[in-house]
Amino acid sequence: MKTPSIGTLSFGFVGATVVLLLAIGSPNSRVAPPPAAPTAPPPPSVSARGFSLASTSVDLPTDEGQYPAGPHADVINANCTSCHSASMALNQPPLSGDQWTAEVTKMREVYKAPVAAADVPAIVAYLTAMSTKQPGAAKGKAQDPDPKAAPDVSGGSG
């Protein structure tokens, strides 16, 4: 669809504003449902001015993935698979113990993950050991400018 001209738009806008205000004034008004198809009925839809939106229902895959076996795997599997897939942590680059502590702290304090304080050392130990085993960890020494540098605990992860 081409963008309408300013003239068309302003004309349409006045009309549409009236339509919208009128429509909002009567909350029970509904668009008539489309005629029933001969076989399975289509999902409910609304349409106007040549564009339709049809109700949608989907199934999202669930994740059965777990953290691989290792010391404290039971603790991290019990705590860190419900809000997000294990892959979120498993795909991270090698992080130091301080950096993993900052991540776990952010999950608890900012995102309110129901992780017991007593479980934090075991979770951090698991993740730090995982980072140490990564190929990037050994050669990445020169890339680690400041071992005390933790990622911004308040930052988003977009």
Place this chain on the structure above:
Amino acid sequence: MKLAQATNRRRFLAEAAIGSGALIAAPALAQSMVDLHLPGGPSERPMTSAFPGKGNMILQRIHPPLLETPMSVFNGDVFTPNDQFFVRWHWADIPTAIDVEAFRIKVHGAVTRPLSISLAQLLKLPRVELAAINQCSGNSRALFQPPVAGAQWRHGAMGNAKWLGVRLRDVLDIAGVKPGAVAVRFGALDQPVVAGGPDFAKSLSIDHARDGEVMLAFGMNGEQMPLLNGFPVRLIVPGWYSTYWVKMLNDIEVLAAPDDGYWMAKAYKIPDTPGANVRPGQKDFPAVPINKMIPRSWVTSLDEGQAIAFDRSIPLGGIAMGGDCGVAKVDVSTDNGKTWYKTVLGPDHGKYSFRRWDAQVPLTHAGPTRLMSRCWNTAGIAQPMTPIWNPGGFMRGNIETTNIVVG
């Protein structure tokens, strides 16, 4: 969407649901693996087509979904197909069913006429269509050196579409913004999965919200958008990063004071420094909410690591974006940035769209070869050679390199 297409879509969804059910038994839904050539961490990811409305995607995370677009997709049309458009959700409580008759968008706060807008009403408002790139703030984060935590995207957390919808300004004008309003906050149907977690919401200044470009989109490349891309309505903020493009938008609140919520005040902040760049590890910098995008470009006609036969000259093609304005020109290099060649730009679909570029360029030698592209936008800003660093892994925009092997 026509009735026949809707029926097909429903059938497809049903098949996809059956397909995903079968795949759940297999670990990680992997159909094959892909190497993203990441420098800092695990580099392999599964490919999957188990998500509703989605074709073959790089699986970054199942729950909540993070799906990356394979780079090869960008070598096709400059408009990214809906079924290969990237997916990113913060919280896992995502509605899986939308009733288009019951859905409403609330407009409230500092307005004279609070509204509850149905989709039927929204469809009757004056329409605009705009081509615009939706790019994640953390696109290409996995290439940051030293590495930073967060979703480990390569370059595919972006896409370009023709968005059809209505101007946010028109909706705000119907509601009547009260004097003194300073911002507009956008909320959505997805919810935190834990009590007290910060509900995702983003805001724009009142002037930005009323600039006539920000829109409420219901159409994506001519169809209703996949649920995972924000069906039935998402916010379009042309030229700005995706964090503002709120999906499943159902709440518009006009604010009389700046938004001090977590997602504006704490998250998605960048250093208030040139290029959002700080010394690696640096933490003591003033920060501002991420905002306008910057120019970027990529070689898409050859893949990272690809082997080709030697020829004196080869065709090279790719895409570019200006960021918050158009693409002025793109140059390319086949010798690690020493010599640069002009490219021919493809059709202009508007300043917020991807722009195709193509060139015929010489090769000087066999062996490992570093291909580069450099975009200048219409504001005269060029991509820098040197990568930036910041702790969020946001706003990468340097000249990217595609390593090939010439045999």
